[in-house]
Amino acid sequence: MNTSAECFWALYNFAMDNKIIVQVEDSLSPLTPSASDSATRRVMINANWHIRAQLPFHLAHEISHVLNGDSNVLYFTPSKDGIEGQANRDAVALLVPLYFAETDQEDANVQRFVDAFHIPESMYEWALESINQYYS
Numbered sequence: 775m776n777t778s779a780e781c782f783w784a785l786y787n788f789a790m791d792n793k794i795i796v797q798v799e800d801s802l803s804p805l806t807p808s809a810s811d812s813a814t815r816r817v818m819i820n821a822n823w824h825i826r827a828q829l830p831f832h833l834a835h836e837i838s839h840v841l842n843g844d845s846n847v848l849y850f851t852p853s854k855d856g857i858e859g860q861a862n863r864d865a866v867a868l869l870v871p872l873y874f875a876e877t878d879q880e881d882a883n884v885q886r887f888v889d890a891f892h893i894p895e896s897m898y899e900w901a902l903e904s905i906n907q908y909y910s
Contacts, residue, residue, distance in 0.1 A: 776872055776873055776875055776876065778827055778829070778830055778890060778891065780872070781830040781869060781872045781873055781891075782829055782830040782833060784872045785830060785833045785834055785837060785868065785869075785872070786833065788837065788868070789817065789833070789837050789840075792837075792840075792841065793815055794815050794816070794817055794837060794840050794841075795814075795815060795816045795817065796816075796817045796819065796833070797816065797817065797818045797819070798819045798821050799818055799819065799820055799821060799822075800821040800822055801822075802820045802821075802822055803820075803822065804820075804822050804823060804824035805824060806820050806822075806823075807820065807823075807832075808820050808823070808832040808833070808835070808836050809836065810836035810837075810839040810840050810844075811840075811846075812839060812840045812842075812843050812844050812845065812846075813845075815840050816840075817833065817836040817837060817839075817840060818836075819832055819833055819836065820832075825892050827890065827891060827892045828891060828892045828893075830869060830891055831865055831866075831869065831891040831892070831893055834864070834865035834866075834868040834869050835861045835862060835864075835865040836861075837865075837868065838860070838861040838862075838864035838865050838868065839857070839861050841864070842857075842860060842861065842864065844857050844861070862897055862900070863897075863900050863904075866893065866897060866900050866901050866904050867904050867907075869887075869891060870887070870901070870904040870905055870907075870908045871908055873887055873890065873891075874887075874905065874908060874909075879909040882905055882909065884898065884901050884902045884905055885898075887901055887905065888901050
């Protein structure tokens, strides 16, 4: 099981490999959400976010917006619907192989995964599905 910090940096490198610029900003309010702009392939992550453990999930979410080619500047929201819901599902799918890379299937625990990144409980089923797909 990789740590939250290891997952963040693996995602950062994944973004670089996919020609996505990641800006980590440390001067924003703790309540300012992270954002992305697909047209410029840029992601801004608020390093002062009030739930620091969510930062890898935010990064994966914003990377997903860029990879999906979602239009306009988009901000992180924990939605299950539309563009935001798809970015959340894709974010979970990006995090699962990073988090469970060193974990045997019998030791994989969806609740620990969700808790590690403070992923909203409404996304529990997506996480479980992604974990099952990872091990199948």
